[in-house]
Amino acid sequence: ELKVEQNPLFLSMQEGKNYTIYCNYSTTSDRLYWYRQDPGKSLESLFVLLSNGAVKQEGRLMASLDTKARLSTLHITAAVHDLSATYFCAVFTSGTYKYIFGTGTRLKVLA
Amino acid sequence: ETGVTQSPTHLIKTRGQQVTLRCSSQSGHNTVSWYQQALGQGPQFIFQYYREEENGRGNFPPRFSGLQFPNYSSELNVNALELDDSALYLCASSLEPGNQPQHFGDGTRLSIL
Numbered sequence: 215e216l217k218v219e220q221n222p223l224f225l226s227m228q229e230g231k232n233y234t235i236y237c238n239y240s241t242t243s244d245r246l247y248w249y250r251q252d253p254g255k256s257l258e259s260l261f262v263l264l265s266n267g268a269v270k271q272e273g274r275l276m277a278s279l280d281t282k283a284r285l286s287t288l289h290i291t292a293a294v295h296d297l298s299a300t301y302f303c304a305v306f307t308s309g310t311y312k313y314i315f316g317t318g319t320r321l322k323v324l325a
Numbered sequence: 326e327t328g329v330t331q332s333p334t335h336l337i338k339t340r341g342q343q344v345t346l347r348c349s350s351q352s353g354h355n356t357v358s359w360y361q362q363a364l365g366q367g368p369q370f371i372f373q374y375y376r377e378e379e380n381g382r383g384n385f386p387p388r389f390s391g392l393q394f395p396n397y398s399s400e401l402n403v404n405a406l407e408l409d410d411s412a413l414y415l416c417a418s419s420l421e422p423g424n425q426p427q428h429f430g431d432g433t434r435l436s437i438l
Contacts, residue, residue, distance in 0.1 A: 245423055256415060257368070259426035302367055306423045311381025313358060313427075315367035 216241045218305050220316040228324050230292050235319045237286040237303035245306040246286045248277050250299045251318075257302065260288075293323045327352055329430035331416050337436045338406050346401040346433045348416030356422050357399040359391060360415040362432070368415055374399055375422050411437045 217240045227233050237246070248260040261270045263279035263286060270277050274297065276289045286303055303316045330349045338344050350357050356375045360368035370383035374393035388404040397418070403410060413434050417427035 247426065249429075256431045257417075257427075257429040259428065262424075262426045264424060304368075308423060311373060311422055312383055313360075313370045313373075313381075315360075315369070318367045 216305070216307060216312075216314050218303060218314050218316040220301075220303060220319050222319060223317060224320050224322075226322045226324060227290075227293050229294055232292065233290050235288040235290075235301055235321075237288070237316055239284050239286075239303075239305045239314070239316075241284075241305075241307060242281075243284075243305045243307055244279075244281050245308070246279050247304045247306070247313075248286070248288055249302045249304065251302065252299050260301075290321075295323045295325050297321060298323045329416060329418050329428050331414075331430035331433050333433060334431065335434045335436075337438060339438050340406055340408060342406050343402065343404045344406060344435065346403075346414050346416075346435070348399045348401070348418075348430060350397045350399065350416075350418035351428050354418035354420055354428070355397050356419045356425075357393055357397065358417045358419075358427060359399070359401045360417065361385075361410075362413045362415055364412075371401065373422060380422060406437050408437050411435060 246263045249257040261277040266281040268279045274291045279286045300318045358373040359371040362368045373381040377393045393399045413432045415432045417429045419425040419427045
């Protein structure tokens, strides 16, 4: 069974600090997505990573993909309060056309 | 550019009833996916429609069914509702399956009594 695991599940960090969220998955895939969800809201697409070694950056967030290690990371640089949200990674399986979401990482940035 | 819209926003049903949820995809998008999100959990993939055909399905029983129309809008139908079906149902559209970001609607909150 395909599994997508994120760690940590909860993250409380001070403003200005750096941290990395990890996303591990258990099957071959070269398509990985990161989403943000604010409390009571829907999901917002952050990054689409489509190949091994892909790296994308937007503001204080940078995502990377290592398909050989089946690992994606979401790195947060100099965190600000506005980044407080739940972050999900998701994998797309080309053979069966399924999207599998991770467990989510609830991030709280403290002022 | 109109985003993904879902209706209704909230719905209350009782066990055994049937429900239909609706989704209008973003302009130009031919792919629609449906998800179930329980409180505090990640979205669970129900199925995906591409150009009016179901082309991917998650681990949901057959009482979860769907349609996609020629204008690429979509419906999710759930028969014989159970208490565990209480969740937020999200619709997402994209330009094509797999290679493009999905744009999510605000969801339908379904409560089963």
